[in-house]
Amino acid sequence: MSVNSASATFVDRHIGARRQADIDTMLKAVGYSTVDAMVDTAVPDSIRQAKPLALKDALSEVEVLAELRKLASKNKTAVQMIGQGYYDTVTPAVIRRNILEAPAWYTAYTPYQPEISQGRLEALLNFQTMVQDLVGLPIANASLLDEATAVAEAVLMMRRANKNKAAHDGKTVLDADVMPQTIAVVKGRAEALGFEVEVADLSQGLPEGVINGIVLQQPGVSGRVFDHADVIAAAKERGALVTVAADLLALTLITPPGEQGADIAVGSTQRFGVPLFFGGPHAAYMAVAKGLERSMPGRLVGVSKDDAGVPAYRLALQTREQHIRREKATSNICTAQALLAIVSSFYAVYHGPDGLKAIAETTHSHAATIAASLKAAGLDVLHTSFFDTVTVSVPGRAAALVAAAEAKGINLRPIDGDTVGLSADETTTPAIVAGVLGVFGAAAVDAAAGTDTEFALDTAVERSSEYLQHPVFNTHRSETQLLRYIRRLSDRDLALDRTMIPLGSCTMKLNATAEMEAISWPEFASIHPFAPDSQTVGWRELIADLEDQLTEITGYDQVSLQPNAGSQGELAGLLAIRGYHLSRGDDQRTFCLIPASAHGTNAASAVLAGMKVVVVATAADGSIDHADLNAKIEANKDVLSAIMITYPSTHGVYDADVTEICDAVHAAGGQVYVDGANLNALVGLAQPGKFGGDVSHLNLHKTFCIPHGGGGPGVGPVAAKAHLAPFMPGDANKAAHEAGHGVAISASNYGSAGVLPISWAYVKLMGAEGLTEATKSALLAANYVAARLNEYFPVLYTGEGGLVAHECILDLRELTAKTGVTAEDVAKRLIDYGFHAPTLAFPVAGTLMVEPTESEDLVEIDRFIDAMITIRKEIDQVANGDFTVENSPLRHAPHTASAVVSSDWNREYPREQAAFPVHHLKQDKYFPPVGRIDGAAGDRNLICSCPPLSEFED
Numbered sequence: 027m028s029v030n031s032a033s034a035t036f037v038d039r040h041i042g043a044r045r046q047a048d049i050d051t052m053l054k055a056v057g058y059s060t061v062d063a064m065v066d067t068a069v070p071d072s073i074r075q076a077k078p079l080a081l082k083d084a085l086s087e088v089e090v091l092a093e094l095r096k097l098a099s100k101n102k103t104a105v106q107m108i109g110q111g112y113y114d115t116v117t118p119a120v121i122r123r124n125i126l127e128a129p130a131w132y133t134a135y136t137p138y139q140p141e142i143s144q145g146r147l148e149a150l151l152n153f154q155t156m157v158q159d160l161v162g163l164p165i166a167n168a169s170l171l172d173e174a175t176a177v178a179e180a181v182l183m184m185r186r187a188n189k190n191k192a193a194h195d196g197k198t199v200l201d202a203d204v205m206p207q208t209i210a211v212v213k214g215r216a217e218a219l220g221f222e223v224e225v226a227d228l229s230q231g232l233p234e235g236v237i238n239g240i241v242l243q244q245p246g247v248s249g250r251v252f253d254h255a256d257v258i259a260a261a262k263e264r265g266a267l268v269t270v271a272a273d274l275l276a277l278t279l280i281t282p283p284g285e286q287g288a289d290i291a292v293g294s295t296q297r298f299g300v301p302l303f304f305g306g307p308h309a310a311y312m313a314v315a316k317g318l319e320r321s322m323p324g325r326l327v328g329v330s331k332d333d334a335g336v337p338a339y340r341l342a343l344q345t346r347e348q349h350i351r352r353e354k355a356t357s358n359i360c361t362a363q364a365l366l367a368i369v370s371s372f373y374a375v376y377h378g379p380d381g382l383k384a385i386a387e388t389t390h391s392h393a394a395t396i397a398a399s400l401k402a403a404g405l406d407v408l409h410t411s412f413f414d415t416v417t418v419s420v421p422g423r424a425a426a427l428v429a430a431a432e433a434k435g436i437n438l439r440p441i442d443g444d445t446v447g448l449s450a451d452e453t454t455t456p457a458i459v460a461g462v463l464g465v466f467g468a469a470a471v472d473a474a475a476g477t478d479t480e481f482a483l484d485t486a487v488e489r490s491s492e493y494l495q496h497p498v499f500n501t502h503r504s505e506t507q508l509l510r511y512i513r514r515l516s517d518r519d520l521a522l523d524r525t526m527i528p529l530g531s532c533t534m535k536l537n538a539t540a541e542m543e544a545i546s547w548p549e550f551a552s553i554h555p556f557a558p559d560s561q562t563v564g565w566r567e568l569i570a571d572l573e574d575q576l577t578e579i580t581g582y583d584q585v586s587l588q589p590n591a592g593s594q595g596e597l598a599g600l601l602a603i604r605g606y607h608l609s610r611g612d613d614q615r616t617f618c619l620i621p622a623s624a625h626g627t628n629a630a631s632a633v634l635a636g637m638k639v640v641v642v643a644t645a646a647d648g649s650i651d652h653a654d655l656n657a658k659i660e661a662n663k664d665v666l667s668a669i670m671i672t673y674p675s676t677h678g679v680y681d682a683d684v685t686e687i688c689d690a691v692h693a694a695g696g697q698v699y700v701d702g703a704n705l706n707a708l709v710g711l712a713q714p715g716k717f718g719g720d721v722s723h724l725n726l727h728k729t730f731c732i733p734h735g736g737g738g739p740g741v742g743p744v745a746a747k748a749h750l751a752p753f754m755p756g757d758a759n760k761a762a763h764e765a766g767h768g769v770a771i772s773a774s775n776y777g778s779a780g781v782l783p784i785s786w787a788y789v790k791l792m793g794a795e796g797l798t799e800a801t802k803s804a805l806l807a808a809n810y811v812a813a814r815l816n817e818y819f820p821v822l823y824t825g826e827g828g829l830v831a832h833e834c835i836l837d838l839r840e841l842t843a844k845t846g847v848t849a850e851d852v853a854k855r856l857i858d859y860g861f862h863a864p865t866l867a868f869p870v871a872g873t874l875m876v877e878p879t880e881s882e883d884l885v886e887i888d889r890f891i892d893a894m895i896t897i898r899k900e901i902d903q904v905a906n907g908d909f910t911v912e913n914s915p916l917r918h919a920p921h922t923a924s925a926v927v928s929s930d931w932n933r934e935y936p937r938e939q940a941a942f943p944v945h946h947l948k949q950d951k952y953f954p955p956v957g958r959i960d961g962a963a964g965d966r967n968l969i970c971s972c973p974p975l976s977e978f979e980d
Contacts, residue, residue, distance in 0.1 A: 036087055037796035040536055041803045042883035051884060052810040056829075061802050065711065067827040068805060070682040073717040079710055080578055084793025087540040093790065094783060098549035100564030105436040105458050106302065106554040109415050109449030110247055111173055111205045111773065113297040114552065116452055120505050121299060121372050122546060124512045125365075129733075132365055132542070133522035135534055136325075136737040139853065139863050140340035141332075141920050141954045145515030146368060146736040147339035151327045152498055153295075153371035155971040157311045159493040160277045161270075161291035162284025165970055166313035167324035169367035169738070170359065171590050173294040174211040174773035176310035177204070177241060177271055179323045179357055180290045181212055183314075184239030184267040185221065186356055187289075187321050193265030196236030197222035203229075203246025204271065207773040210756075212241075214769030218601060218636040228257050232264065239267040244283065245276055248408065249393075249415025249447065253486040258287040274298060274311075275452075276413040278379070278386040281487050289315045297451065299373030300366050301546070303780025304565050305555030305773070306590055307739035309367035319343070319968065323357035325737065329973055330964025332957040333918070334925065340959050342968060358593040358630035361727075365735030376508050379494040385452050389414050392450040392459050394481040395470060403468035408445070411484040415449040417441065418466075431465045437557055438462075496972045518955045520862050522733075525952075526886045527862040528811075530833035530875025531625070531676060533706050533728035534862075535882075541731055541787040545780055555774035569776055572786045573743075579789075579797070580702070580722060581713025582745035588755040588770075590777035592703065593627045595723025595742025596670075598755050598771045600635035602721055602746055603668045603697045605753030605768060615695065617662045619669040621650050623677055623869050625703060628670045637667055648677035648823035650687060659694050666696035673700050673714065674707050676869045678808070678833040679825035688718025697721065702745070705729045706879075707805065707832035710798025721746040730785035741778050741785070803880035804832045807887060811878055814891045818898040822873060833877035835870060836894075842872055845904045846911035849874050852897055857920035858943060859893035860952045889946075896943055909934035915943070923953040 038044050043052060049061065058064040085093065106114045117126065125131045137143030137150075150168040157166035170176040181198050188194050198216065200209055202225050209225060216223045226233045228242060229252060240261045245251045258268050269290040270283035275297050283291040296308035314322050320343060328342025374382065390413055397407045397416045406419040420427055421444045428440045436458070439447035448462060456470075463470055494500070502508040521527075527534035544550055553562060573585040589595040600618070607615040618637040620628050622644045629639050640658055643651040650671075659666065669691045674680045681687075688698045700719035706729040708714065714722050726732045726741035734740075746754060755771040776782070792800060812821045812834040819836035838849045849872055853863030865875040878887050897916070904911050911917055913934045918925075921940040931937055942948050 035084065036538070036791040037084065037799060040538065040792065040796070041800055041880050042886070043803060043807065048884040049806070052806050055813045056806070056809045057813070061806055064809065064829065065802050065805060068825060068829040068831065069680055069711050070826070072682065072685050073712040075581070075711065075713050075716060079794035079797065081575060081789065081794040084796050085790050087791065090787050090790050091540060091543065094544045094787065097564040097568050098544065098547050100567065101549045101553055102561040103548055103552050104432070104557065104561060106552070106557070107448045107450070107462070108437050108439045108554050108556050109447060110439060110556060111207070111294060112302055112305070112554055112556070113449060113451040114302060114453040115297045115299055117299045117301060117369070118373065118376055120508055121369055121376065124509060125369055125372060127542065127546060128516070129523040129537070130516040130519065130521055131368065132733040132735050133537055134519055134736040135527055135529060135532065135734050135862060136361065136364070137341060138866070139857070140338065140959050141854065141956055142520040142857055142862060144339055144955045145518035146364065147327050148515055149368040149371050150364065151329070151339055151972055152375060153367045154327060155496060156371055156374045156494065156499070157274070157313050158971050160274050160282060161272060161313045162282030162491065163288070163291055163313040164316050165319040165322070166311060167322055168327050169362040169364060170310040170312055170324050171363060171594065172306055172308055172310050172773045173205065173271060173292065174208040175594070176292040176312055177208045177269065178212050178215045179359070180269040180292050180312065181239065181241065182215070182356065183290065183318070183321055183323065184269060187318055188238050188265070188267050190265030193236060193238050196238040196266070197224050199228070199233060199237055199240045200225050201228040201240070201242045201246065202226060203248055203250055204241055204243045205247050207770065208271065210770040211773065214601070215634070217769065218604060218634065220636065232257065232260050237261065237264055237266040239269060241269045241271065244270050244272045244280065245413045245415060248417045249412040249449070250409040251280060251411045251413055251483065251487055253484065255286045262287065273413065275382065275386050275389065277489065278383045278493070279390065279483060279489055280413065281489050282491070284315070285491065289318065295367065295370035298370035300369050301551035301780065302554050303551055303778070304553045304562070305776055305779050307363050307366050307778035307780055309363035309370055321356070323359050324362055326970055328964045329969040330960050332959050334957050336956055337973065338956040338959045340961055340964055342964050342970060358597060358627050358634050360593045360627045361591050361738040361740045363739055364737035365739060368736065372508070372512065374494065375499055375502050375511070378499050378503065379492070382494070389450050389452060389454065390483070392454045395459055395472070396448065396450070396462060397481045399463050399468045399471045400466055402471045403466060405466065405468070410480045411487070413483070414451060415447055417445060417447045419444060420446055427465055431462065432558060434461055434465060436461055436465070437554060498972055520860070520952060525860050525862060526878065526882050526890055528864045528876045528878055528890055529862065530678065530835070530865040530877040531703060531868070532734070532865065533877060533879055534734060535731065535879035537731050537733040537784070538788070538791070540791070541784045544783040544787070550783060551780060555776070555779070565779065568786055569779065569782060572782055572789070575789045576724065576743060576745060579709055579713070580705070580724070580745045581715030582722070583715070583748040584751045584754060585743050585745045586754045587741065587743045587779070587782060588772055588775060588777045589723065589742040589744055590772045591738065591740040592723055592725045592742035593631060594771050595744045596627060596631035596701070597634055598744040598768070599699055599721040599723050599746065600631055600637065600668065601769055602744070602750045602753040603699065604635055604637070606697065606750050607667055612695070614665050615667040617665045618667055619655070619658055619691070621671065623648070623675055624670055624672050625676060625701060628672070628701060632670065648675065648679060649681045649683070652683070655687065656690065659690055663694040666691070666694050668697045668699050670699045670701060672703060674704050674831035677823040678830045678835055678875065679823050680831050682826065685718050703728065704832065707801060709801045710794065711801055715745065715747060721750055726785045731788040732781050732784050739778050739781050741781060800880045807878040807880060807882060808832050808834055811876055811887065811891065815894055818895055822870060833875055836864070836874045836876060837872070838874065839872040841901055845901055847901045847904055847914070847916050848872070851916040851919065854958055855897050855900070855916045855919035856893060857954055858941070860947065860950070861890060861893060892944060915940050918958070920954045920957060922955065922957050925957060
């Protein structure tokens with residue numbers, strides 16, 4: 027069917043190569059007459075599912091959007107005053123439309139190729155600077171997943187960074203005023219790793235015993251704000267490190283953690299313009315004192331220079347990336363929440379220090395008015411020093427008052443039967459204040475009237491230091507200025523809206539506009555994660571339906587959507603296995619087998635789940651080495667907890683013996699974890715829950731079309747068989763894990779719920795047949811690339827019939843040995859052709875892993891192939907002595923416009939070859955803003971905040 031037909035289905039628009047002539051061309055290159063014949067050869071019979079997926083028929087875009095409207099209408103928007111770490115905010119329309127809803131930003135990949143990522147890297151550097159200034163600490167990362175997991179990361183960091191011998195193995199103490207969902211997540215991590223956590227009221231001093239680190243909340247969940255300086259000093263005296271979970275908006279008025287002596291500050295940036303999203307995605311932050319930066323989890327944007335000496339941004343200290351450190355990792359964080367961090371950074375850029383302070387002062391003023399008015403009405407307000415949250419004692423009346431408020435469209439927080447909490451925010455108005463007071467039978471009074479100023483912030487905690495003084499936060503005040511700044515940064519980048527991103531193992535496929543459309547509807551975006559169930563019917567129906575669809579697709583018995591990244595899904599699956607073994611009294615089963623070719627986060631997640639990693643060797647053909655596997659199963663059969671298998675393998679092939687591996691592990695008493703990162707090569711053809719898996723995580727940002735966003739959001743659902751169901755993620759807010767269920771994995775029950783309508787819509791639009799066709803098309807595209815490029819860059823691993831799965835590894839090692847041209851040279855040269863590079867040096871050093879995905883059409887795939895063939899000719903020029911590798915277009919790539927037009931061009935190849943190596947680039951050329959970046963220089967001289975503008979002047 028022609029994709030230009032008026033009656034074209036969504037499947038026709040999602041799958042790139044749909045014309046029969048294009049399919050025939052690709053099949054001819056691969057050597058098959060039909061797609062099914064190719065698939066039947068590539069995919070082992072032993073894993074093929076017996077019947078098609080039992081999903082409802084595909085819907086049109088109009089029908090899906092109508093269904094989403096029905097679901098949205100079942101949610102009830104309200105004035106959200108529940109607080110507890112989640113607050114309503116105003117997303118400036120210029121930011122919502124031009125970042126959150128703009129494909130130039132949401133289709134970008136993680137900036138591992140920094141030369142084509144300068145726009146998003148600058149936005150993330152702004153984020154880091156914003157955090158550093160507000161918390162008063164010198165180094166911040168480029169975001170984490172949510173506040174609760176960020177605190178858990180800080181706790182683990184304190185445990186490994188504390189150099190005091192006496193305190194190193196001591197307990198971690200959490201203040202009783204820390205968010206309850208945070209306490210639940212930290213306790214879950216501590217249980218797996220076997221260290222003690224104590225919850226205590228630290229306003230009364232430190233508890234007895236040896237303490238490794240403490241965690242404070244500012245403001246606390248009760249709203250209380252107090253001077254932490256004394257308890258921080260006392261903790262330091264006893265050799266403990268200190269983390270403060272702090273609200274960034276409050277820190278415009280309150281003394282920052284760094285100035286009070288904290289070592290680490292963490293928190294959420296959600297209220298900086300990011301919608302509530304029913305709990306996520308929201309960008310957390312972490313900042314640390316000097317000396318701790320090399321122990322900090324997550325990504326760090328730094329400033330270096332390119333080959334012309336021009337300042338340029340890049341990810342700094344990349345050896346901290348957990349997939350590189352594998353079983354030596356100290357965190358399993360792989361992605362972050364880059365898109366949401368970028369939104370919050372632009373929010374700060376737009377409002378500037380004065381605007382943020384004004385928002386904070388208005389928020390505090392409304393809270394103070396509520397407190398003073400309730401006191402005047404004879405009610406007991408429990409804290410006099412607060413920022414935005416008032417806690418009031420109402421003996422025996424809490425439930426009735428909360429219900430009365432809900433009837434008026436206002437959500438309050440029922441703390442217990444005698445206590446109610448309410449939080450003001452940026453959207454609070456005098457009318458809302460009056461409505462709240464009416465619920466309590468109180469009349470508004472002026473909090474600052476007369477001499478009664480007890481609800482003013484304590485002078486001991488008032489901030490006196492400046493923040494956000496860099497010009498970037500003091501320039502873009504008008505919408506015109508901000509719009510142009512956003513456009514200027516996006517123009518520096520290459521994202522999926524410009525070009526194919528052929529990254530193996532990362533599946534950068536179409537994020538259809540119809541799938542994206544619902545995420546910013548108020549009925550989805552403005553719902554608090556702890557809102558009453560009666561207000562979230564549509565959300566919970568959508569989530570339950572998506573869980574059912576994913577259960578059917580994977581062949582498991584249950585799915586949890588709580589994990590808010592693939593790494594967190596891995597951890598959830600392994601913790602479920604751990605819980606299962608413990609429930610059976612098999613405490614000794616703590617060893618996890620992991621193939622050497624596995625994703626690096628597998629090993630990191632196993633370590634965080636309290637397991638010991640045993641690496642299984644790779645055979646010469648890229649499969650798991652059976653002799654080594656069997657030997658290690660036998661040697662560890664009494665302590666074997668699990669094996670983690672990526673399927674198809676990270677080498678891009680279907681291992682025909684996967685069922686035998688599963689059987690061998692089961693026979694030894696272990697469980698089988700099937701990493702679902704490559705599920706896009708299985709959907710509709712095979713189900714891991716049916717061919718031997720006990721549990722898998724999935725990557726919704728890959729197989730199910732959630733956009734990558736420059737490094738997040740992601741969702742990593744965990745799917746499991748029935749025997750593991752009791753150990754699936756628990757509800758952090760209800761601390762369900764204490765009742766014998768699984769531990770809480772993220773702060774909110776449904777993790778990054780806000781992006782789930784994307785995957786829900788994708789499955790509905792594709793239907794069973796479309797999903798299966800997508801898988802087959804992905805296999806055809808990958809095999810076409812492999813067949814066309816094999817004579818130029820040998821394909822390293824193949825499976826049955828010489829076929830690959832959804833990706834292929836191009837081996838450049840022999841060419842490198844002959845010419846000196848490296849895989850990195852090829853990656854950088856592809857930029858000159860307008861392409862993002864394939865995955866570089868993973869899983870095999872000296873190679874490129876290519877995944878075209880089903881969404882790319884034949885014209886774009888051929889454009890990539892032509893680029894690679896032309897690059898091979900340039901490598902041959904080096905081999906033939908036309909120019910040295912040091913002065914080749916490959917080593918000097920990428921070429922900026924300024925380099926090409928420079929009057930002192932003295933290279934051994936012509937300018938035209940540098941800039942326009944193929945003809946069509948003359949009509950459609952992307953020039954990178956910087957040349958090849960010197961990464962080592964950036965690591966030696968670590969600069970991780972906005973540099974003075976003079977650094978960028980010629």
